[in-house]
Amino acid sequence: MTNPIELLFGAGLLPKTDFPAESRYHGIGVRAITAADGTTTAYLARRVCPSPERFATLSVHRVQQGERLDQTTVKLVGDPEQFWRLCDANGAIWPQELEVEDARVRRTLPIDVPAPEENR
Numbered sequence: 001m002t003n004p005i006e007l008l009f010g011a012g013l014l015p016k017t018d019f020p021a022e023s024r025y026h027g028i029g030v031r032a033i034t035a036a037d038g039t040t041t042a043y044l045a046r047r048v049c050p051s052p053e054r055f056a057t058l059s060v061h062r063v064q065q066g067e068r069l070d071q072t073t074v075k076l077v078g079d080p081e082q083f084w085r086l087c088d089a090n091g092a093i094w095p096q097e098l099e100v101e102d103a104r105v106r107r108t109l110p111i112d113v114p115a116p117e118e119n120r
Contacts, residue, residue: 031045062105063104088111
């Protein structure tokens with residue numbers, strides 16, 4: 001079965017990108033700079049982290065002693081490589097901020113998705 005996101009790309013409804021939809025770099029533009037010697041170097045445009053207030057909280061997880069962020073991410077998101085989603089939603093610039101014992105890590109809905117009525 002084809003991924004629904006891939007269908008949207010194929011139909012031209014979403015802009016094509018070199019990064020998969022689940023990547024934090026998805027949708028970030030690629031820019032280039034040309035040096036004086038004529039060589040061109042491609043780079044990613046700056047990714048601006050969203051404000052944590054744009055995420056609706058579903059639950060809060062308290063970090064246990066020795067718990068790593070990949071373990072927390074599996075519990076809350078289901079994929080250890082999506083740790084950056086927790087960082088964005090919790091305003092953490094450095095992932096290690098979410099590994100501190102007793103830290104409160106919010107599990108949220110995607111950005112700008114409102115919480116269900118019972119969570120407001």
